[in-house]
Amino acid sequence: MYAHKHPEPTDPRVGPAIVYLIVGLPGAGKTTHAKELEISASALRLTPDEWQILLFGDQNPPDKRDLVEGKLVQLGMRAAELGTNVVFDFGFWGKDERSALRWIAGAVGARSQVVYLPIDHEEQRRRVTNRFATTPDRTFHMSDVELEQWRAQFQAPDDEELRGSQIPPVPPEHATWSEWASQRWPSLPDQYATTAANSRYSHEP
Numbered sequence: 001m002y003a004h005k006h007p008e009p010t011d012p013r014v015g016p017a018i019v020y021l022i023v024g025l026p027g028a029g030k031t032t033h034a035k036e037l038e039i040s041a042s043a044l045r046l047t048p049d050e051w052q053i054l055l056f057g058d059q060n061p062p063d064k065r066d067l068v069e070g071k072l073v074q075l076g077m078r079a080a081e082l083g084t085n086v087v088f089d090f091g092f093w094g095k096d097e098r099s100a101l102r103w104i105a106g107a108v109g110a111r112s113q114v115v116y117l118p119i120d121h122e123e124q125r126r127r128v129t130n131r132f133a134t135t136p137d138r139t140f141h142m143s144d145v146e147l148e149q150w151r152a153q154f155q156a157p158d159d160e161e162l163r164g165s166q167i168p169p170v171p172p173e174h175a176t177w178s179e180w181a182s183q184r185w186p187s188l189p190d191q192y193a194t195t196a197a198n199s200r201y202s203h204e205p
């Protein structure tokens, strides 16, 4: 809109914000890593567990979690649009969730980076047991059966996602990834468009 007043940045430190998507099973070390990025990348860290536990204690109702996450996506994407790096410390078990947020990041003029923290079953068990024993007020209890079920549901990122290659097309029954995301997270408005004009840093005509 004010392109004539804002020439392309020449300082290499200036550029699009980075949206980090932290992917991993419970206990993989996502929040630990997100707290590191919070400092090393001056990023806004958005950790839904902190809000969920504050609001609902150990009940962890899934419908409320989706609402919390949707508002955090809306907030984080606005921050990214304003130039702030953002860390979504969500888990992102589904590839479609990651594709949708990569797409929305692009629509607000940000770059995105999928960060995957793998963990094997034994190490995971050790960590979540130890964590619950030391900080029960800040974490949820997790049974062995739950850990197994969650691992079966988890879709690990592939190499293309980790490299930031092209985002896959939205599933056919959806018009855009923005629409897909607003159904996945009902509190997130379907408000993102992917025109080049939306991106301050786009080099497309």
Ligand SMILES: Nc1ncnc2c1ncn2[C@@H]1O[C@H](COP(=O)(O)OP(=O)(O)OP(=O)(O)O)[C@@H](O)[C@H]1O
Pocket (backbone or CB within 6 Å): 024, 025, 026, 027, 028, 029, 030, 031, 032, 033, 049, 091, 127, 128, 130, 131
């Ligand atoms: N690289 C690591 N090596 C060893 N222990 C770690 C590592 N990263 C995290 N931990 C420990 O493992 C436990 C789980 O870490 P963290 O809370 O960061 O996981 P998480 O992925 O955020 O889990 P959740 O999905 O439940 O929020 C913590 O007690 C943490 O101190």
Ligand SMILES: [Mg+2]
Pocket (backbone or CB within 6 Å): 030, 031, 032, 049, 089
């Ligand atoms: Mg965590």
